[in-house]
Amino acid sequence: MKTTFLDFEQPIAELEARVEELRFVQDDSAVDISEEIGRLAKKSQTLTKEIYGRLTPWQVSQVSRHPQRPYTLDYIESIFTNFEELHGDRAYADDLSIVGGFARFGGEPVMVIGHQKGRDTKEKILRNFGMPRPEGYRKALRLMKLAERFHLPVMTFIDTPGAYPGIGAEERGQSEAIGRNLFEMSRLRVPVVCTIIGEGGSGGALAIAVGDTVLMLQYATYSVISPEGCASILWKSADKAPEAAETLAITATRLKSLGLIDRIVPEPVGAAHRDPAAVALSLKKALLEALKPLRNMDADELIEARYTRLMTYGKFREVEVS
Amino acid sequence: MSTWLQKLLPPKIKRTDEGERKSVPEGLWTKCPSCAAVLYSIDLERNFSVCPKCSYHARIGARTRIDLLLDAEGRFEIGAEVRPTDALKFKDSRRYVDRLTEATKQTGEDDALVVVQGSIRSIAVVLAAFEFDFLGGSMGSVVGERFVRGVNAAIEQGLPFICVAASGGARMQEGLLSLMQMAKTTAVLTRLADQGLPFISVLTDPTMGGVSASFAMLGDVVIAEPRALIGFAGPRVIEQTVRETLPEGFQRAEFLLAKGAIDMIVDRREMPDRLASLLALMQRLPAVV
Numbered sequence: 386m387k388t389t390f391l392d393f394e395q396p397i398a399e400l401e402a403r404v405e406e407l408r409f410v411q412d413d414s415a416v417d418i419s420e421e422i423g424r425l426a427k428k429s430q431t432l433t434k435e436i437y438g439r440l441t442p443w444q445v446s447q448v449s450r451h452p453q454r455p456y457t458l459d460y461i462e463s464i465f466t467n468f469e470e471l472h473g474d475r476a477y478a479d480d481l482s483i484v485g486g487f488a489r490f491g492g493e494p495v496m497v498i499g500h501q502k503g504r505d506t507k508e509k510i511l512r513n514f515g516m517p518r519p520e521g522y523r524k525a526l527r528l529m530k531l532a533e534r535f536h537l538p539v540m541t542f543i544d545t546p547g548a549y550p551g552i553g554a555e556e557r558g559q560s561e562a563i564g565r566n567l568f569e570m571s572r573l574r575v576p577v578v579c580t581i582i583g584e585g586g587s588g589g590a591l592a593i594a595v596g597d598t599v600l601m602l603q604y605a606t607y608s609v610i611s612p613e614g615c616a617s618i619l620w621k622s623a624d625k626a627p628e629a630a631e632t633l634a635i636t637a638t639r640l641k642s643l644g645l646i647d648r649i650v651p652e653p654v655g656a657a658h659r660d661p662a663a664v665a666l667s668l669k670k671a672l673l674e675a676l677k678p679l680r681n682m683d684a685d686e687l688i689e690a691r692y693t694r695l696m697t698y699g700k701f702r703e704v705e706v707s
Numbered sequence: 708m709s710t711w712l713q714k715l716l717p718p719k720i721k722r723t724d725e726g727e728r729k730s731v732p733e734g735l736w737t738k739c740p741s742c743a744a745v746l747y748s749i750d751l752e753r754n755f756s757v758c759p760k761c762s763y764h765a766r767i768g769a770r771t772r773i774d775l776l777l778d779a780e781g782r783f784e785i786g787a788e789v790r791p792t793d794a795l796k797f798k799d800s801r802r803y804v805d806r807l808t809e810a811t812k813q814t815g816e817d818d819a820l821v822v823v824q825g826s827i828r829s830i831a832v833v834l835a836a837f838e839f840d841f842l843g844g845s846m847g848s849v850v851g852e853r854f855v856r857g858v859n860a861a862i863e864q865g866l867p868f869i870c871v872a873a874s875g876g877a878r879m880q881e882g883l884l885s886l887m888q889m890a891k892t893t894a895v896l897t898r899l900a901d902q903g904l905p906f907i908s909v910l911t912d913p914t915m916g917g918v919s920a921s922f923a924m925l926g927d928v929v930i931a932e933p934r935a936l937i938g939f940a941g942p943r944v945i946e947q948t949v950r951e952t953l954p955e956g957f958q959r960a961e962f963l964l965a966k967g968a969i970d971m972i973v974d975r976r977e978m979p980d981r982l983a984s985l986l987a988l989m990q991r992l993p994a995v996v
Contacts (some may be wrong), residue, residue, distance in 0.1 A: 421784050425736050451736070451996075456893040498812070508815075527755075532851065535897075547940060548920075548940075549799070549948075550939070550940030550941075550944045550945045550948045551945060551948060551949055552945060552951070552953065552954070552957070553939075554939070554940075555938050555939060555940065555957070555958060556966050558924070558966070558967075558968050559920070559922045559938075559939040560919040560923070560937075561924035561925070561968060562919050564893060564920050564922065564925050564938070565837060565917075565924075565925065567889055567890050567893040567894070567921055568896060568897060568925055569893070569895045571890065571893060571894035571897055572894075572897045587877075587886060587917075588877075588886070588917055588920045588921075588939070591886055591887075591889060591890060592920075595890050598859060603846060606879070607883055608882070608883060608886075609877050609879060609881075609882055609883055609885050609886040609917070610877075610879055615750075615799075615879055619799035619800065619878070620799055620800055622930060625799075628799075629799070629974040630788075631818040631880045632795065632797050632798055632799065632882075633797075633879070633880070633883075634795050634882040634883060637792065640883060641796070642881070643884065643886070645883050661975065670884070687715075691898075692894055692898075695887075695890050695894040696855060696891060696894070696895070697883055697890045698848075698884065698887035698888065698890065699848030699849075699851050699852050699887065699888060699891065700788060700792055700794035700845075700848050700884055701789050701791060701792055701848045701849050701852055702789075702790050702791075702792045703788050703790070703984070704788055704790055705788070706787045706788045
């Protein structure tokens with residue numbers, strides 16, 4: 386598949402195009418240009434490293450939404466085996482913007498749940514651009530309770546612009562569905578490991594992201610509101626999204642330093658989509674390490690530790706009050 | 708301040724509201740934004756800011772709410788020692804710290820939630836009330852922490868917890884820290900539930916976003932005030948997304964009742980008695996009202 390380049394990657398795109406071109410003419414060429422190709426390919430690699438070494442939060446936000454970025458089902462395919470997808474909330478519908486089911490992770494049975502975006506137009510619509518309706522959250526909760534019943538760890542993958550703001554979603558209790566998940570996840574009696582793999586869009590992301598350990602891919606974002614949304618509200622102009630992205634603290638490094646995520650999972654040079662196999666390997670390793678200590682804890686310990694951590698969230702000061 | 712909030716409001720109400728403030732001389736008379744009746748301000752206040760002509764429920768502040776609901780004696784505040792800080796050094800067109808200072812000047816509060824222990828018709832409770840005029844009642848770290856301290860006080864003393872919501876949602880200026888308050892406030896309610904203590908959630912105009920999508924809809928009993936706007940996404944956002952005109956009364960308390968999302972709608976003037984009645988029933992106490 387041809388790589389899609391983002392605006393700020395244009396210098397890389399040009400180099401890559403040149404390499405491509407040379408490779409094409411190499412066969413007919415009388416002179417040996419393989420050395421030149423090698424030199425340019427190396428230059429492109431260095432340039433990618435350099436550009437990715439100093440991405441602004443706004444650029445990271447674009448990478449996190451890259452159309453070729455691996456989605457939940459890609460990771461299920463590459464990291465898990467024996468995936469048995471389960472459908473429906475048993476009340477209204479099967480929301481395809483959240484997928485989930487039993488699977489094996491390193492041979493052990495687990496429950497895997499994640500947001501799912503679509504690749505082509507048809508699938509994007511089918512998956513509602515990864516924006517769940519209440520039935521999606523209720524399906525996720527049903528699967529989590531199922532995992533609890535069979536003592537299986539839950540692994541969630543977060544990648545959504547947010548919960549869907551639609552008429553039907555409101556009618557069927559979007560707020561209650563999200564709130565209910567937060568409530569139940571905070572006391573689920575099995576290990577819960579959450580990974581932000583792409584866009585962590587607000588309440589719609591959090592609704593499947595309350596767990597014992599929260600991992601985040603290097604170029605994923607996690608935010609209370611999209612930079613565009615924040616900019617249009619506070620600056621009254623979506624053009625200020627880069628500024629909003631900066632001040633909102635949405636990147637893995639900022640969130641790690643605020644203590645809101647536990648671990649950053651490194652991505653290959655040029656981000657996950659440039660080498661899906663490499664990022665899958667990196668993620669699998671991180672997940673194994675995250676799950677291991679949790680498996681040794683009994684349910685009460687697990688919930689107590691999860692609860693204690695949730696209670697530490699927030700920054701405030703305390704004063705003497707008479 | 709609240710342009711983001713005004714976006715939340717249907718244009719009709721917003722217009723009348725803005726028009727009103729300008730045309731009415733301060734103090735003496737108030738024109739009802741709903742039925743346009745000209746009312747003597749003191750009468751309106753005595754009526755808990757409910758229009759005596761059409762029962763329109765105007766917004767009221769946290770302290771007024773507490774005075775309306777709690778018995779006069781035996782109150783004390785919880786969590787007042789918790790104060791905001793600007794962890795992200797957040798700055799948009801203005802600095803977050805300046806917005807905080809101004810909000811305090813406007814409201815006399817130092818954040819958007821006031822928690823008080825007291826009693827309703829002699830039934831002991833812990834009551835949390837949102838101050839909507841403080842940055843749109845938005846939930847940041849202080850709101851989350853005060854909520855938690857309130858629920859913990861209720862647990863320690865075996866009391867019911869009541870929260871009166873009025874909020875536009877999570878506080879953007881605290882970034883992901885504010886999103887996490889959704890998880891924090893909801894998690895503490897699992898402990899209240901474990902103790903078999905009641906949580907009554909009262910939704911007033913407006914209860915939106917991160918507040919509605921966390922603890923607000925999880926009450927053992929969920930009550931709304933008449934005509935209150937309650938929902939996850941703001942009407943404007945929905946309209947822009949679906950490109951349809953929203954149905955009449957969409958996201959209003961009456962709409963939520965019809966959809967099965969809340970238990971009841973209670974007139975503000977009857978709220979103390981109805982809460983007392985419910986609390987007595989839920990705790991198997993003799994009838995008080």
